[in-house]
Amino acid sequence: MRRHTMLFVNTRELRLKTSEVLKKTDKGEQVIITYRGKPRAVLQRITEDDLEDYILMNHPRFSAKIKQAYKESLSGETTTLNELMTKTKEKLADV
Known part of the structure; x- marks a missing residue:
């Protein structure tokens, strides 16, 4: 059984590592985008x-x-x- 994990990424890291973060969503991970330490958005894979x-x-x-x-x-x-x-x-x- 595959475990889904959540990854927290700030906006700066998202900007610098967009491709890497998107690859994480391909593996089933949900990415919580934070701005100034507070959650702002959720990024997840969609087909x-x-x-x-x-x-x-x-x-x-x-x-x-x-x-x-x-x-x-x-x-x-x-x-x-x-x-x-x-x-x-x-x-x-x-x-």
Whole structure:
């Protein structure tokens, strides 16, 4: 089992050793970037396959829609797949 570690790097070290720090993320390490001794950012590896998911999950409107859908599901305001298909067919028939 591979252990993931966290590395702390200040902004100066990041500037001077960017390539080396990025290679650490390729090995699964998360890098905490510090500025004046305080954490400012987290650097971690992302693949092309994960990029779209990351963008969607961090987009404010998408997050709001997910929260809204969750609230609706808790209150029973849901639509079955059959209902959705029927409504879609009706809309397409009108086109």
